[in-house]
Amino acid sequence: MIQEKRIKIDIRHLNLYFFKEKILKDINLEISSNQILGIIGPAGSGKTSFLRSLNRMNELETGSRIEGQILLDGIDIYKKELNVVTLRKRVGIVFALPVALPMSIYENVVYGVRLSGNNDKTHLDEIVEKSLSEAFLWDEVKDRLSLSGLRLSGGQQQRLCLARVLAMKPDVILLDEPCSGLDPISTTWIEDALTELKKLYTIILVTNNTMQAARVADTTAFFLMGELMEVGLTKKIFTDPVKKETNDYITGRFG
Amino acid sequence: MRIPPKYTQIGAIAILGAASVLTVAILIFIIVFVLQKGLPILSINFLFTNPSDMGRSGGILPILIGTILLPLLAIIIAAPLGIGTSVYLAEFTSESRVTRLIRFGTDCLAGVPSIIFGLFGFIFFVTILGMGWSIMSGGLSLAFMVLPTIIRTSEEAIRSVPKAYREVSFSLGATRWQTVRKVILPNALPGIVTGVILGIGRSIEETAVVIFTAGSSLLIPTSVFDSTRTMAVHFYILAREGLSMENAYGTAAALIIAVLIVNLSAYLLMHRFIAKRN
Numbered sequence: 001m002i003q004e005k006r007i008k009i010d011i012r013h014l015n016l017y018f019f020k021e022k023i024l025k026d027i028n029l030e031i032s033s034n035q036i037l038g039i040i041g042p043a044g045s046g047k048t049s050f051l052r053s054l055n056r057m058n059e060l061e062t063g064s065r066i067e068g069q070i071l072l073d074g075i076d077i078y079k080k081e082l083n084v085v086t087l088r089k090r091v092g093i094v095f096a097l098p099v100a101l102p103m104s105i106y107e108n109v110v111y112g113v114r115l116s117g118n119n120d121k122t123h124l125d126e127i128v129e130k131s132l133s134e135a136f137l138w139d140e141v142k143d144r145l146s147l148s149g150l151r152l153s154g155g156q157q158q159r160l161c162l163a164r165v166l167a168m169k170p171d172v173i174l175l176d177e178p179c180s181g182l183d184p185i186s187t188t189w190i191e192d193a194l195t196e197l198k199k200l201y202t203i204i205l206v207t208n209n210t211m212q213a214a215r216v217a218d219t220t221a222f223f224l225m226g227e228l229m230e231v232g233l234t235k236k237i238f239t240d241p242v243k244k245e246t247n248d249y250i251t252g253r254f255g
Numbered sequence: 256m257r258i259p260p261k262y263t264q265i266g267a268i269a270i271l272g273a274a275s276v277l278t279v280a281i282l283i284f285i286i287v288f289v290l291q292k293g294l295p296i297l298s299i300n301f302l303f304t305n306p307s308d309m310g311r312s313g314g315i316l317p318i319l320i321g322t323i324l325l326p327l328l329a330i331i332i333a334a335p336l337g338i339g340t341s342v343y344l345a346e347f348t349s350e351s352r353v354t355r356l357i358r359f360g361t362d363c364l365a366g367v368p369s370i371i372f373g374l375f376g377f378i379f380f381v382t383i384l385g386m387g388w389s390i391m392s393g394g395l396s397l398a399f400m401v402l403p404t405i406i407r408t409s410e411e412a413i414r415s416v417p418k419a420y421r422e423v424s425f426s427l428g429a430t431r432w433q434t435v436r437k438v439i440l441p442n443a444l445p446g447i448v449t450g451v452i453l454g455i456g457r458s459i460e461e462t463a464v465v466i467f468t469a470g471s472s473l474l475i476p477t478s479v480f481d482s483t484r485t486m487a488v489h490f491y492i493l494a495r496e497g498l499s500m501e502n503a504y505g506t507a508a509a510l511i512i513a514v515l516i517v518n519l520s521a522y523l524l525m526h527r528f529i530a531k532r533n
Contacts, residue, residue, distance in 0.1 A: 057426060062349055089428035099419040102442060111437075112427035164427065 008033035008172065008202040009054065013068035016046070016053055018061065023049045025226045027068070031219075036194060036203040038217025038234060040210050042249065045223040047206045048096075051174050054204065055091035056084050072172070089116070092165030096177040098157035100149030105141050108149040108160055112168040127167050135163035136193045155186025162193060172202045180208060191216050210250055214238050222246045286511060293508025296501050302509065306473055310489065311499045315506055317475045321390070321483035322513065324476065325469060326458035328394030329401060334451050336398070337405030341447075344406075345413040346435055365403035372400040373467030381468055388470030388482040396468040397461060401454035408453065412446020413439055445525050452521045456514055462487045486510040 009031040016024035024046045031037050039047045049058060056077065058064045070077050077087055089112065101108050109128045118124070128145065132138040137159040141152070149160055158178055165173055175194070179187040194203055194216055207213050213220050214234060221231040222245075230237065230246045241247045258266075304314030340357075348354050376396030386392045416439050424434040440447075462485075470482035471492060484492075486506050493503035 055426065057422070060422070060425060085428045085430060088426055093426045095419070095422065095426075097419065099417075099423050101420060101423060101438060111424070112429075115427065115429050115433055115437075161423075164423075168427065 006033050007031070008073065010071040010074075011068070012071070014050075014053065014070060015067040016049055016058065017063075017065045017067075019063040023226055024053070027228050029221065029228060029231060031202065031204065033202045034198055034200070035218040036198050036205055036216055038213030038220040039204065039206045039223060040208075040213050040220060040249070041223035041229075043208070044225075046226040047223050048176050050223065051093070051176050051204060051206050054172070054174055055088050055093055057088075057093060059084070089168050090170050091172040091174060092168060092170040093174040093176065094158070094161045094165055094178045096180050098154055098161050098181065100152060100157045100160055102148065102150055104146045105149050105152070105160060106145040109163050109167050111164060131163040131167040132160075134166050134193065134197065135159040136189050137163055153186075155182045155189065158182060158186065159189060159193070162190070166197075170201065172204065173197065175203065175205045177206055177208055179212065187212070210252075222249060224249070289504065289507045289511055293504035293506070293511075296505030297508045297512075301505055305475075306502075309496075309498055310473065310493050310502055312502070315486065315489060315502075315509065317473055318484050318486055318489045318506065319509070320475060321469070322459060322485040322487075322510075324390050324479075324483065325393050325397060325465065325485055326455050328390060328479065329397035329458045330451060330455050332394060332398035333401050333405055333454055337402050337450070337454075338409050338447060340402075341406050341409035341413060342435055342440075345410050346431060346439065361403040361406050364399075365407065368463075369400055369461055370463040370467075372396050373464040375399075376464060376468035386480060388468065388472070389480045390469060390476055390483050391479045393465050393469030393483070394479070396464050397458040400461065400464055401457050404457065405450045405454050408450025409443070409447045412443040412450070415446065416442045445529065448521060448525055452518060455517055459485070459510070459514060459517070460487055461485075462491050466491075486513070 007030050009029075011027055011029045011031070014024055014027040015022060027050065039050065041047050052058045053066060054070060054077075058066070066078060072087075072091070075082070077091075092112075101111060103111075106124075106128055107114075109131050110124045113124065113127055129138060129142075132141060137156060140156060141147070141160075149157065152160060158181075162173075162178070179190055182190070191212065194205065197203060198218075205213070205217060217234045219231065220234040220237040222229045222237065222241075222243075224245055230241060230243045232242075237246065238250055241250065301314045302319055303316050305316050306318070307313035344354055344357060373396065376392055376399075380386045380392035380395055381388055384392075420438050420442065421434055424438050425431075429437070465485050465488050469485070469488075471484045471488055472482035473484060474481070476483045486509060490503040490506040490510070493499050493506065
């Protein structure tokens with residue numbers, strides 16, 4: 001099924017500050033739905049800060065301030081009336097280090113669902129099976145759902161984190177270097193899951209592994225020193241980048 | 256002249272080891288000394304009969320009741336207040352001059368000698384509010400005394416819950432309160448319970464505050480506005496007035512055993528709680 005691509009997130013003149021320091025400088029970017037946007041760039045280039053501004057996680061740090069607009073389906077996510085809780089349910093995030101909450105696998109998956117007051121057992125059971133399957137984890141854990149999430153391996157925990165986000169049926173999934181702590185096999189699991197999931201969700205993947213972006217991303221954006229240097233189809237970025245810096249980075253000359 | 260590391264290492268182990276051994280030895284000596292003198296007097300009969308002749312003979316039934324009721328009331332008042340304050344300080348405020356002031360205040364309060372709390376309780380609860388020498392006055396004064404301990408230990412416990420748990424919870428659309436209730440409190444519970452147990456311990460062993468605010472009645476209390484006497488106060492009076500050294504030791508033995516039971520049961524409860532979660 002080929003879905004019509006449309007603009008899911010529209011970022012206009014985004015500046016992000018932490019106290020006096022300017023972290024992101026005038027970012028303009030349109031993100032299409034049902035695709036994977038890969039974000040690459042050296043450490044400290046603002047990739048993670050950018051990602052976290054898409055579901056207002058930056059607000060949790062003191063001293064953060066933004067200018068500009070981020071439109072999700074045409075609605076400014078930073079406007080005052082918008083409920084940040086609802087936003088975070090629509091825009092889920094998977095962090096760099098897998099963090100299972102200290103509760104059972106089952107409870108980890110339904111954590112977000114329960115928060116909205118949905119406690120119907122059959123409904124939750126369905127969600128658990130569906131989300132874990134989508135995250136390619138169901139077969140490994142289906143017999144021990146009451147086991148503490150902390151007992152899983154790192155790779156399994158990261159897929160659990162993905163399942164936890166999927167359980168809330170978000171529109172957008174943000175992934176912040178989800179494979180940085182994982183072995184190659186777990187990485188393959190996650191990448192396969194993402195390729196499947198983009199049919200249903202809009203995915204934004206920050207990665208330090210340039211090759212990962214090349215493998216799974218449809219579009220790739222290159223960040224440097226808080227600026228969006230270049231964005232385009234992944235193939236184009238990796239074979240024929242416009243900017244010299246992009247070329248230097250992907251060929252490993254710095255970063 | 257520089258001593259070779261091999262010898263400083265041996266020296267360090269010897270000194271540190273000796274310190275630990277000495278500490279444990281002193282503790283054991285005190286407990287054995289009291290129990291040796293007190294256990295022969297201590298019996299079911301001693302615990303559950305009324306004292307007679309000012310405590311020269313008879314048992315400690317009213318005192319046992321007082322020793323349960325006073326710390327219980329103190330902790331019922333202090334635990335919610337203290338835990339509430341610590342959650343607020345740790346989770347709902349960012350570090351500012353006001354939070355530093357509150358923290359400085361609690362630290363000062365923790366350092367105030369208990370007799371000052373006793374005096375305050377006497378003037379404020381007993382006299383001004385007219386509660387008289389009563390379980391109520393005593394419970395409130397003890398609550399104020401243990402509040403700082405509970406606040407600081409709970410706050411430490413809450414702050415030691417990994418920041419990543421909060422982030423995950425918020426990212427899944429939890430409000431601050433949902434995060435506190437579902438993630439932070441369950442994980443901080445062992446530390447919080449430790450603080451509460453310390454509070455119970457301090458109120459059980461307290462004498463000065465109780466004498467000033469709850470009085471030293473030997474009758475079984477029938478309401479929270481009756482005066483009562485705790486074990487700590489009882490053996491202070493027995494020993495101080497030279498009424499009966501035997502019964503003083505008997506009471507002391509009962510007190511030590513009570514404190515041990517409180518600590519042990521809290522420890523076991525917590526262990527079961529942690530085991531259930533993992």
